Amino acid sequence: MAPSVSVIHSNPLSLLDFVVNKGHGVKGLSELGLETLPHQYIQPPQERLDASNEESNKDSIPVIDMSNWDDPEVAQAICDAARKWGFFQIVNHRVPIHVLEDVKDATLKFFALPAEEKLKYSKERSVTNNIRFGTSFTPETEKALEWKDYLSLFFVSVDEAASLWPPICRNQALDYIEASELIVKKLLKILMNGLNVKEIDESTESILMGSKRINLNYYPKCPNPELTVGVGRHSDVSTLTVLLQDDIGGLFVRNTETMKWIHVPPVSGSLVINVGDALQIISNGHYKSVEHRVSANGNGNRISVPIFVCPRPSDIIGPLPEVVQNGEKPLYKHILYSDYVKHFFRKAHDGKATIDFAKGDS
Ligand SMILES: COc1cc(/C=C/C(=O)SCCNC(=O)CCNC(=O)[C@H](O)C(C)(C)COP(=O)(O)OP(=O)(O)OC[C@H]2O[C@@H](n3cnc4c(N)ncnc43)[C@H](O)[C@@H]2OP(=O)(O)O)ccc1O
Ligand SMILES: O=C(O)CCC(=O)C(=O)O
Ligand SMILES: [Fe+2]
16 A cells, blocks of 8 residues: 555655655655655755756757768768767657657556566566666665656667566567667767777777667656756766657756756657767767756656667777877776776766766776
8 A cells, every 4th residue: 555645754764665665666656646845855956957057048959960961061060069069969860750659658658557567677676687677876875866767678689678678668669779770870980980980890889889778767747846856967878878858858968168057958759869978988088978967847757768879898998099099198098898887876876977987097
């Protein structure tokens, strides 16, 4: 039986038991009809988004039409955006719209499952570490929790996905991964060309796109959205992230010049692309992995579906030889990629601090 709203507010153990242990997530909390936010979700004032730290001018991240993707001007726009903003949106990307709609529907269906069904995929019960249903980011280490539930699926093979991923969303998630492969390859080719890396051999291809993780994110309607966050400030640890968002909005990106936050408005049929830490390291800082965050909202539920395109866990990553061969100082050392990711996952979101792990001489 669900605890009453007053028990949720007065007993911290009861909240954690309901949200984390019983698998109801923040979706379950939201559906209890809370009128005020439980104190565990109240972020310190400096982590909240308000109008004073939002960009008020009309600067916005570029929307790039990929119809003529061999046009040098398109390549230039992509490389410029990756250098300046670390983020851009793409339209006419060749991922069929029905694939995007289907994976959004499947996300809603997964989160609509009963808590006990979703709990089968939790860290404690999942038959594999490659599948994880969870809430917030790292509830064990966070001072304030985040208003988000997620299902995270690390892609190993179609066979593993077919036997272990939740049946209600596995085909749709696999189709989205498969259909986005072409645009991912094209973007990486363009970005490598922009660094003077003309030939992508097998080992570079593994570093650029040797593994993939797909997350299904659910941000339920929130009482007092101004006091909390959907996702706190972080940069992705991927090479590139391909993000599908719905039409609710709430993703904000740091303008690294003004340090203010810029909204990434939903554009119908588009995909948001962002540079992750692995690409910042590989490119020796030429491409920027930029801090971003998601606000909570009081009007409705939001979903998003990022595909994190990554090196393989066993890859050693560091600035590419082509980038530093002309005497440019390497800003990052060589590191085992899985060490980097473990470092990211073991702490609460902390903005751009993760990349310090890779700083130093190679
Ligand atoms: C969820 O909210 C998020 C997520 C994000 C994500 C942004 C990204 O950029 S994700 C892309 C990450 N890259 C990869 O997954 C590719 C490379 N993968 C690996 O190297 C490995 O698969 C591994 C992730 C290191 C896991 O390997 P494994 O051998 O299983 O290692 P463990 O020691 O068991 O786990 C390490 C540590 O990480 C925790 N963890 C594992 N998976 C997840 C997950 N999906 N979500 C959260 N945490 C995870 C695991 O619990 C371990 O910690 P312990 O404390 O338990 O030791 C951005 C923003 C968000 O809000
Ligand atoms: O939901 C979003 O728009 C972005 C989520 C995000 O930044 C992430 O999952 O890494
Ligand atoms: Fe992110």
